[in-house]
Amino acid sequence: MSRIKKQERQQQLREKLNNTPFVTDEELAAFFQVSVPTIRLDRLELGIPELRERIKAMAEEHSHDTIENERVEVVGELLDLTAGKQGLSMLHTTADMLDATGYVEPHFLYAQADSLAKAVIGIPAAIAGVGNIKYKNPVAAECNLVAKAEVVRRRGDKAFIWVTIKDKVREVFRAKFIMEPVKNRM
CATH class of the missing domain: 1.10.10.10 (Winged helix-like DNA-binding domain superfamily/Winged helix DNA-binding domain)
Incomplete structure (x- = not known):
């Protein structure tokens, strides 16, 4: 150019x-x-505005039925949450998250996806009965990972949730969960 x-x-x-x-x-x-x-x-x-402010503005713009739930614990920063429909979170990766190869340990990505899925369905005591996950690309330190979770279907107490995590525009992780309340497993 x-x-x-x-x-x-x-x-x-x-x-x-x-x-x-x-x-x-x-x-x-x-x-x-x-x-x-x-x-x-x-x-x-x-x-x-700068990148972080644009992300927050988009989250606020797209939240309609946002709920305030102090019991929801999400790995990263919760940006948007529409009860029973979708959610958005951001996790800033740091050097203490790296493994021996210099990339972020995969369990941090799983934790971000799992906690956001639980927040979206609004059941803090939920379990991923089934999880189909894929680590698509390695992640370095000092990245902002944006996770988006969406409830795609419900069947009884079970919620089918798809989660994608992106580093800018590159997808680094995706998961398809079937979440259900823990009480169903007891």
Whole structure:
């Protein structure tokens, strides 16, 4: 991509962030072949917030029947929760989560997915009776992992929940759970 005029770059920047809002300033700088400070100045002029604020704004915008439940414990930060339908959380990975190979231990991804699934169905004492999980890509430290859980079906007390975890736009983990209350297992 050759250098383009500021106004055209800002218009393309706005369109790119509308299509892929989880893109970092560094990735935008590489895409437009400009410096990171240039991207930040463009965002400021256009009134576009930084990545973390865009994620929070999207969560608030898409929450309609959000519930407040102090008993819900989610691994990471709960961004959005619509009871019985869907939820969104973010987990910031750190160096103490890494294994010997330098990647985040898989149990952190599973914990984020499982806890968000429990929060979505609103039953803190639930168990994944069946779980089909797939670790799709390794995750490094200092990433923001965004998990989205959605209830796709209910059958009696059982809830079928699909969870995807993404690092920016790249899917790193997915799970399909059949969750049920613990009382059903006793």
